[in-house]
Amino acid sequence: MNTVRDAERTGSELDDIEALVRTYRARLLRFVTFSIGDPDLAESITQDCFLKAYNGRASFRGDCSVNTWLTSIAVNLIRDQQRLQKFRFWRQARATAIDVTEAASFLPSNECSPETRMLVRERAQQVQAALGSLSDKQRTVFLMRFMEEMELSEIAAATQMPLNTVKTHLHRALKSVRAQAGTSR
Amino acid sequence: MTDLLKEVHLGQDQIDEALMGCLADAANGHLDACAICQQRVTAARQPIEDFKSVTMAWSERRSATMPTNLPTRLLESSSRQRRLVWGAAVTALLAVMIAAPLELHYGDGHAGREDSAELGASRAVGSTGVVSGQQSTDEQIARDNQLLNEIDLELNSSSENPATLGLQAVPGRRAAHVVAISAEQD
Incomplete structure (x- = not known):
């Protein structure tokens, strides 16, 4: 995480595409994957995103972090795909959906006990299930805020939605996730 | 509070x-x-x-x-796309540059054959250069053969023929210019 923070707000890093990919690919892949629910297609969109970012690096003004800029490009690519209906989204893409139970096994084993790991896995599964029940816009703003740690104003700019609309979507998304994850009491 | x-x-x-x-x-x-x-x-x-x-x-x-050579592949695909676009543009330009004179030439030759017999005869040599599917008829081939024969006759009867210069063929020698050189040496 520190690597990303240190690299933020430096447009010159866009010139080194290898470093760019090395630094941001995992985060971007996660965002795209959990936005569309299809890991294979997410890989393709992530590659397109880096290509678009590299070719359009001259347009990066430095008024936001590189991660925010990349996420904005990814949002546009995802939106284009949604318009073209080239793939099916969460509810239809169960067959290729990400198995968070499997993903939990990737957590470093020295960081927590087996009981804690099981608890973490359960909670992650609940959040994933809740994400599947959200609308596209709710899911997008939720992931931007809580996975990418973007400010509300940055989300508004990236999604081209008014700030209050972003707040409304985020509030509903959070309420739904908390209700399904069992922390709303 | x-x-x-x-x-x-x-x-x-x-x-x-x-x-x-x-x-x-x-x-x-x-x-x-x-x-x-x-x-x-x-x-x-x-x-x-x-x-x-x-x-x-x-x-x-x-x-x-994911592929480790992602950046290279991305850039290669990008430059390949650019090359394809440029290639297509250059090909289209060349096609126009070639097609335009041919169209003018063909149209000109076609009109010439219709004008008169004299003009048609004088342009017969030029029209043989344009061979299209429609023109490659037996008549056209016969005309070309006749033209080649006339050219052959003209060359044989010219003053540059070694025979007219008093040169004779040397047994075992094939090239006429070699014969000419040996004649001069003699």
Whole structure:
């Protein structure tokens, strides 16, 4: 995480595409994957995103972090795909959906006990299930805020939605996730 | 005032706002001072943090399995696309540059044959250069053969023929210019 923070707000890093990919690919892949629910297609969109970012690096003004800029490009690519209906989204893409139970096994084993790991896995599964029940816009703003740690104003700019609309979507998304994850009491 | 705020804990909506990062100042002041509300916000955040760490672990693993030469491939595909576009543009330009004179030439030759017999005869040599599917008829081939024969006769009867210069063929020698050189040496 520190690597990303240190690299933020430096447009010159866009010139080194290898470093760019090395630094941001995992985060971007996660965002795209959990936005569309299809890991294979997410890989393709992530590659397109880096290509678009590299070719359009001259347009990066430095008024936001590189991660925010990349996420904005990814949002546009995802939106284009949604318009073209080239793939099916969460509810239809169960067959290729990400198995968070499997993903939990990737957590470093020295960081927590087996009981804690099981608890973490359960909670992650609940959040994933809740994400599947959200609308596209709710899911997008939720992931931007809580996975990418973007400010509300940055989300508004990236999604081209008014700030209050972003707040409304985020509030509903959070309420739904908390209700399904069992922390709303 | 502070005691009053401490007694009235944050509601569910305010906890959501705290997670979203848009909690009002007064409620934020309470949160800073209230351990119970801090615990509730932390508990509300925990599933999201778990999801975040699990999905990041998954994504890092998945990203590691993606092609390592991604940047090179991206740039190659990009430059390949640019080359294809430029190639197509140059090909189209060349096609226009070639087709335009041919069209003019063909149209000119076609009109010439219709004008008169004299003009047609004089342009017969030029028209043989343009061979299209429609023109490659037996008649055209016969005309070409006749023209070649006339050229052959003309060359044979010219003053540059070695025979007219008094040169004779030397047995075992094939090239006429070699014969000529030996004649001069003699």
